[in-house]
Amino acid sequence: MTSLRITYYSADFDEATWISGLQAAIPGAQVSLWQPGAPVADYAVVWKPPQQMLDEQAGLKAIFNTGAGVDALMKLKLPAGVPVIRLDDAGMAVQMAEYVCHAVIRHFREFDGYEADMHKGKWSFRKPRSRADYPVGVLGLGVLGERVAKAVAQFDFPVNGWSRSPKALDGVQCFSGEQGLDAFLAASRVLVCLLPLTRDTENLINAQRLAQLQAGGYVINVARGAHVVDADLLAAIASGHVAGATLDVFRTEPLPPDHPFWTCPQLTLTPHTSARTLRSESIAQIARKIAALQNGQSVAGLVDTGRGY
Numbered sequence: 001m002t003s004l005r006i007t008y009y010s011a012d013f014d015e016a017t018w019i020s021g022l023q024a025a026i027p028g029a030q031v032s033l034w035q036p037g038a039p040v041a042d043y044a045v046v047w048k049p050p051q052q053m054l055d056e057q058a059g060l061k062a063i064f065n066t067g068a069g070v071d072a073l074m075k076l077k078l079p080a081g082v083p084v085i086r087l088d089d090a091g092m093a094v095q096m097a098e099y100v101c102h103a104v105i106r107h108f109r110e111f112d113g114y115e116a117d118m119h120k121g122k123w124s125f126r127k128p129r130s131r132a133d134y135p136v137g138v139l140g141l142g143v144l145g146e147r148v149a150k151a152v153a154q155f156d157f158p159v160n161g162w163s164r165s166p167k168a169l170d171g172v173q174c175f176s177g178e179q180g181l182d183a184f185l186a187a188s189r190v191l192v193c194l195l196p197l198t199r200d201t202e203n204l205i206n207a208q209r210l211a212q213l214q215a216g217g218y219v220i221n222v223a224r225g226a227h228v229v230d231a232d233l234l235a236a237i238a239s240g241h242v243a244g245a246t247l248d249v250f251r252t253e254p255l256p257p258d259h260p261f262w263t264c265p266q267l268t269l270t271p272h273t274s275a276r277t278l279r280s281e282s283i284a285q286i287a288r289k290i291a292a293l294q295n296g297q298s299v300a301g302l303v304d305t306g307r308g309y
């Protein structure tokens with residue numbers, strides 16, 4: 001029997017450790033770095049591959065994306081009939097939950113204000129806020145959004161969720177589809193974005209949508225920069241309707257030095273770090289999925305290329 005051939009390419013991740021990790025996790029497989037002209041492999045494991053790789057590897061059994069978001073891959077011409085499989089969770093959901101809970105609580109409990117007071121040597125209490133006045137709306141109730149919504153609900157905030165198809169989640173008031181968006185926004189003060197970036201979700205967080213949030217809103221974007229219209233967010237903050245935002249993702253990364261976000265005091269910025277791809281968890285998941293596919297079984301994380309996620 002010939003061994004499985006796996007071709008690897010990543011625009012970001014360290015090649016040598018991924019290749020040796022995949023090799024160790026899939027005994028007997030031949031794992032190699034993709035090179036132009038390389039023979040067609042059984043499986044590709046990729047992050048932001050070049051179009052040439054997909055063109056040359058058209059006979060693959062499946063393409064594994066080493067991230068949860070496939071928007072970069074969806075911009076390419078994919079080989080016909082080859083399934084695309086993304087990471088589902090693989091250690092990212094708990095990271096998202098801690099990042100978002102931290103951002104919600106930091107804002108709600110005014111920890112920035114206390115820190116500023118501390119630096120001035122000032123002892124002063126702020127009036128406690130009511131959780132009922134800070135309903136949190138989570139856009140996207142997938143693998144990451146569901147975990148985040150449930151984690152925020154654990155702190156007794158009212159939680160709303162929005163997805164494409166109708167859902168029922170304990171402790172989360174669920175809304176769905178275009179027709180559910182207005183009511184979802186009207187019911188939310190803190191807006192968390194965990195949507196995939198698709199033609200339907202790009203620029204979703206714009207002036208009109210921000211105006212629909214409850215007054216004194218707060219935005220937490222941990223999905224993709226292009227979900228937010230930057231100028232509209234800055235205008236909503238300047239008007240006072242939105243109190244501020246925590247942003248982990250940007251239209252251009254790294255965020256350009258002259259971008260106005262850097263100097264807006266109501267913003268907290270992090271460098272696309274809310275949920276990192278964890279190498280060993282991800283490799284273990286990909287290895288399990290390859291074994292399942294080889295046995296003719298279905299796997300989670302199959303991307304619907306028609307809808308773009």
Ligand code: NDP
Nearest residue numbers: 068069140141142143144145163164165196200222223275
């Ligand atoms: P999933 O595919 O599991 O979930 C996506 C959710 O969004 C689903 O609930 C889906 O609805 C909903 N959705 C998609 N399109 C629409 C639409 N048009 N209208 C309403 N709801 C919609 O993805 P994950 O939870 O795994 O990941 C979400 C995103 O998080 C990724 O695509 C990626 O962009 C981002 N991400 C960011 C990271 C970071 O470090 N900042 C790290 C990892 C991911 P339905 O359930 O009905 O299909």
